[in-house]
Amino acid sequence: MSERKLFAHELEARLDELLLLSLRQRSAAEPAALLEALPRQLQERVLHWAGVAAQTSDDLGWLIASRAAEQAASLGGRLDDWARAGLDAYDRSGLAATRRALNDFAAAHQAGVFESQEGVAFGAIEGRLSRFLHALEGRPLKLVSGPKAWTDSETLWLPERIDAAPDAAGNRRLYKAIAALLWAQTRFGTFNVDPEPELAQWPAPEAALRWFALFEAMRLEACLARELPGLAADIAGLRGPWPAQLASTAAALAQAAATAADSLACLAELRRVGAGETPNFPHVGALDPLAARRVRAVRIARDTATLRQALNLLRAVDPSAGGQDHPDYPPLAAEGQTQHVDPQAEFLALPPPAREAARSLQQDLGEIPPEVLQAAGPGAWQPVDGVDSSAAVGVTTQPDAFYDEWDYRRAAWRHGWCHLYEMRAPVGDHAWVDEVRRRHAHLIRSIRRRFEALRGEDKPQRRQFDGEEIDLDAQVEARADRKSGTEPSPRLFIHRRRIERSLAVMFMVDMSGSTKVWVNDAERESLVLLCEAIEALGDSYAIYGFSGWTRTHCDIYPVKRFSDRYDAATRSRIAGIEARDYTRMGVAVRHLSGLLARQNTRHKLLVTLSDGRPDDYGDEYRGRYGIEDTRRALLEAREKGIRSYCVTIDRHGADYLPQLYGPAHYAVIDDARKLPQKIAEIYRKLTG
Amino acid sequence: MNPARNPAPRALATPLVHLASEPYYHATGDELEVFAAAANSRLPVMLKGPTGCGKTRFVEHMAWRLKRPLVTVACHDDLTTADLVGRYLIVGDETVWMDGPLTAAVRAGAICYLDEIVEARKDTTVVIHPLTDSRRALPVEKRGEYIEAPPDFMLVISYNPGYQSVLKEMKPSTRQRFVALDFDYPEAETEARIVAHEGGVDDETAKRLVKLGGLTRKLKGAGLDEGAGTRLLVHAAQLIASGMSPAIACTAAIARPLADETDTRDALDDLIRAVF
Numbered sequence: 001m002s003e004r005k006l007f008a009h010e011l012e013a014r015l016d017e018l019l020l021l022s023l024r025q026r027s028a029a030e031p032a033a034l035l036e037a038l039p040r041q042l043q044e045r046v047l048h049w050a051g052v053a054a055q056t057s058d059d060l061g062w063l064i065a066s067r068a069a070e071q072a073a074s075l076g077g078r079l080d081d082w083a084r085a086g087l088d089a090y091d092r093s094g095l096a097a098t099r100r101a102l103n104d105f106a107a108a109h110q111a112g113v114f115e116s117q118e119g120v121a122f123g124a125i126e127g128r129l130s131r132f133l134h135a136l137e138g139r140p141l142k143l144v145s146g147p148k149a150w151t152d153s154e155t156l157w158l159p160e161r162i163d164a165a166p167d168a169a170g171n172r173r174l175y176k177a178i179a180a181l182l183w184a185q186t187r188f189g190t191f192n193v194d195p196e197p198e199l200a201q202w203p204a205p206e207a208a209l210r211w212f213a214l215f216e217a218m219r220l221e222a223c224l225a226r227e228l229p230g231l232a233a234d235i236a237g238l239r240g241p242w243p244a245q246l247a248s249t250a251a252a253l254a255q256a257a258a259t260a261a262d263s264l265a266c267l268a269e270l271r272r273v274g275a276g277e278t279p280n281f282p283h284v285g286a287l288d289p290l291a292a293r294r295v296r297a298v299r300i301a302r303d304t305a306t307l308r309q310a311l312n313l314l315r316a317v318d319p320s321a322g323g324q325d326h327p328d329y330p331p332l333a334a335e336g337q338t339q340h341v342d343p344q345a346e347f348l349a350l351p352p353p354a355r356e357a358a359r360s361l362q363q364d365l366g367e368i369p370p371e372v373l374q375a376a377g378p379g380a381w382q383p384v385d386g387v388d389s390s391a392a393v394g395v396t397t398q399p400d401a402f403y404d405e406w407d408y409r410r411a412a413w414r415h416g417w418c419h420l421y422e423m424r425a426p427v428g429d430h431a432w433v434d435e436v437r438r439r440h441a442h443l444i445r446s447i448r449r450r451f452e453a454l455r456g457e458d459k460p461q462r463r464q465f466d467g468e469e470i471d472l473d474a475q476v477e478a479r480a481d482r483k484s485g486t487e488p489s490p491r492l493f494i495h496r497r498r499i500e501r502s503l504a505v506m507f508m509v510d511m512s513g514s515t516k517v518w519v520n521d522a523e524r525e526s527l528v529l530l531c532e533a534i535e536a537l538g539d540s541y542a543i544y545g546f547s548g549w550t551r552t553h554c555d556i557y558p559v560k561r562f563s564d565r566y567d568a569a570t571r572s573r574i575a576g577i578e579a580r581d582y583t584r585m586g587v588a589v590r591h592l593s594g595l596l597a598r599q600n601t602r603h604k605l606l607v608t609l610s611d612g613r614p615d616d617y618g619d620e621y622r623g624r625y626g627i628e629d630t631r632r633a634l635l636e637a638r639e640k641g642i643r644s645y646c647v648t649i650d651r652h653g654a655d656y657l658p659q660l661y662g663p664a665h666y667a668v669i670d671d672a673r674k675l676p677q678k679i680a681e682i683y684r685k686l687t688g
Numbered sequence: 689m690n691p692a693r694n695p696a697p698r699a700l701a702t703p704l705v706h707l708a709s710e711p712y713y714h715a716t717g718d719e720l721e722v723f724a725a726a727a728n729s730r731l732p733v734m735l736k737g738p739t740g741c742g743k744t745r746f747v748e749h750m751a752w753r754l755k756r757p758l759v760t761v762a763c764h765d766d767l768t769t770a771d772l773v774g775r776y777l778i779v780g781d782e783t784v785w786m787d788g789p790l791t792a793a794v795r796a797g798a799i800c801y802l803d804e805i806v807e808a809r810k811d812t813t814v815v816i817h818p819l820t821d822s823r824r825a826l827p828v829e830k831r832g833e834y835i836e837a838p839p840d841f842m843l844v845i846s847y848n849p850g851y852q853s854v855l856k857e858m859k860p861s862t863r864q865r866f867v868a869l870d871f872d873y874p875e876a877e878t879e880a881r882i883v884a885h886e887g888g889v890d891d892e893t894a895k896r897l898v899k900l901g902g903l904t905r906k907l908k909g910a911g912l913d914e915g916a917g918t919r920l921l922v923h924a925a926q927l928i929a930s931g932m933s934p935a936i937a938c939t940a941a942i943a944r945p946l947a948d949e950t951d952t953r954d955a956l957d958d959l960i961r962a963v964f
Binding site: 127128129131132134135136137176180227228229230231234476477480481483484486643651654663668670685 | 770896954955959962
């Protein structure tokens with residue numbers, strides 16, 4: 001790239017092209033004039049972000065471009081973080097929020113909050129922290145950034161940026177300490193007590209809450225010290241010694257028997273003796289017990305229902321377990337897990353979701369309440385039948401096919417239940433694909449190189465009747481054979497030739513509404529990279545999108561059939577993939593595995609790209625029903641000799657994916673934006 | 689043939705390992721009984737399980753327990769039938785037949801352990817077929833020989849179902865010949881005892897290593913293909929026992945072998961720091 005600054009008219013043309021401004025009767029003249037003064041590198045960054053934003057929405061692109069023109073000069077090196085904050089806000093709450101987020105960021109920057117180069121942004125540490133938390137015991141926590149650090153016991157909010165320590169390593173450590181203590185709140189029962197009555201007696205409940213958070217931090221640090229001593233030592237190093245007047249409280253709360261109730265007692269004690277200035281420790285996050293306890297109550301109710309339901313089923317199947325007969329409820333889908341009598345074994349016999357619920361209950365309540373364990377009456381669990389809204393949707397044309405669907409509650413098929421339509425795949429902007437190929441040119445080159453090596457074109461085949469080279473081993477053997485009097489083999493050559501991989505791959509792409517924005521972009525980009533990779537490999541492959549709206553509208557969009565080439569038309573169809581309705585997965589698996597089974601190759605592979613569990617409009621397909629049906633469909637595919645694999649960005653995928661695909665046959669990508677980089681590698685591992 | 693003049697074949701001969709002392713193995717289920725019963729009934733056995741959970745050690749232990757010699761073959765993707773069965777070699781001006789490990793094991797009535805069988809070329813798995821059914825025999829085509837296996841001969845294979853390549857699946861026609869045993873990482877307490885014993889570290893260090901192992905296993909599918917196996921934990925323990933600091937030992941023996949990707953590597957470093 002030349003270092004010459006771009007002139008206003010050049011900038012205007014570039015912006016116009018990126019944002020299609022001429023169509024929208026906007027002029028880039030004004031931002032271009034402002035951008036002209038910037039150094040070339042910064043100009044390119046602004047154009048880059050305008051382009052990225054425009055892929056999501058034209059208005060967003062315009063907003064980023066026009067604001068960047070005004071603010072880029074003062075933002076300087078922070079422009080990327082500024083743009084990311086804006087895009088993030090758009091994903092969460094739309095254009096107005098983006099405008100606010102961009103202004104806030106710029107204002108904070110002006111105010112000198114972000115002076116230090118040693119500060120660490122949430123985005124830079126998110127991947128590392130989320131893996132770290134994932135490895136720790138207990139319920140999985142979702143990690144997001146927010147104005148303050150706190151947790152509602154399912155999601156963990158961390159500040160956008162930390163700049164408290166003099167060096168980056170210190171700031172990273174602080175992030176880890178905050179996150180670990182918040183995780184510990186959910187793990188060691190901070191929300192098991194209700195602090196409201198105590199807080200109400202304080203003149204300033206906010207101050208009391210901060211004291212409570214501090215006491216809990218003391219207690220939790222000691223809890224951590226018992227399980228993860230290194231982490232606790234790290235935290236202790238960060239905070240330094242407790243102030244003298246707090247040291248005895250800290251020691252008392254560090255005892256193994258201390259619970260959240262003891263912290264509360266300390267709070268009451270403090271109220272009596274009178275609290276001074278609330279000390280400020282950066283590693284102690286905020287507490288919002290009200291919000292957390294609300295989330296906790298909902299979860300406990302849900303887990304109890306799940307567990308009770310599973311136990312009832314179990315007892316219905318096995319009369320020795322003391323339940324009553326439930327002819328309606330068939331054995332659990334989990335195979336061979338029905339023999340058990342004592343409660344301990346009974347837990348082992350539970351299907352994974354119920355076991356998960358039991359573990360979660362144990363984490364919330366310390367034990368599983370006995371009333372859950374007692375066999376409940378037949379009314380304890382009411383199956384909720386989804387509202388069949390199929391009549392509401394008008395059917396205009398004849399479906400292309402009907403598929404049966406598995407109803408696990410009936411343990412029976414619903415015949416001809418799903419109406420499948422093969423739709424014409426929408427055509428998107430071909431230029432988008434060109435842009436992706438340009439942007440990832442380097443990645444594509446390296447993927448192609450690696451995949452060409454995998455093709456095994458040069459793999460020497462030994463012991464051939466003829467070939468380019470003499471096979472020395474075979475020669476020696478033949479000579480030995482002749483000496484020993486046996487007939488020597490005439491296969492004495494090495495032949496280099498391409499080994500037929502004989503593999504057909506079907507990519508089943510989730511086009512449900514939840515894949516909007518980042519996910520959808522990531523999906524499309526991944527497909528472009530995959531195509532480039534597989535073209536180098538020579539495998540036979542097809543891409544189909546799927547979406548739907550109730551059982552009467554299950555749509556399949558052929559983006560690339562097995563017979564289609566990877567040409568301009570196919571590329572525009574990839575660009576045309578867009579988020580539509582819901583994810584009724586079973587029928588899509590059945591239809592596409594049928595197409596795949598017709599391929600005349602030795603190996604057949606069905607790869608699902610999705611962002612979450614099976615789901616459809618109404619309650620029916622959501623949850624267990626959808627998972628059981630999809631599982632059934634995948635088993636059928638397996639019987640046809642098709643292997644399935646799933647790539648998902650659903651962090652909670654690990655809960656249900658092993659059930660659907662088997663323990664080793666899925667990959668969870670924690671950040672949709674990383675999907676394009678990773679997908680080719682996954683494919684290589686899968687078929688190498 | 690004068691062995692002094694032609695020492696080469698001797699050096700290449702398959703070593704039949706007679707285990708003199710008991711290889712340490714901690715049973716976690718009924719695998720000892722099942723294996724012994726299969727040996728008694730002359731059935732071949734298949735061991736399934738993740739990397740480094742004790743499959744190879746288990747076979748060594750059983751060979752010692754049943755007092756049979758052991759032949760171990762680590763399978764790789766260039767392993768040919770001749771590598772298993774045997775070949776003629778030229779020594780001086782003579783040809784000498786050299787038994788491959790499989791043939792040697794059949795002749796000696798040994799336990800033949802084919803480690804990671806899916807890695808071997810597809811055609812090699814076919815030579816073991818006649819050994820795994822009622823024939824219990826090995827045809828050696830080159831020599832026109834048909835070796836009936838003695839009662840003590842036993843075939844054991846292992847494979848790791850965690851492998852994700854579709855091209856490396858075992859065919860049902862092969863799978864269905866074996867009595868299968870599932871292996872998994874042992875319970876934390878048992879594993880700590882194993883790590884302490886094998887790695888020569890104190891109980892507290894072993895417990896922390898096992899804790900770390902457990903944490904990495906939760907990252908399977910979320911950054912790692914597979915968590916740290918018991919073997920990796922033992923390696924780390926051995927480094928610690930030789931005087932290295934736990935953090936450095938774990939980084940070298942556990943974190944680095946597991947992950948290349950920055951985020952995952954950093955997270956593993958954080959975990960190590962958290963545990964020690």
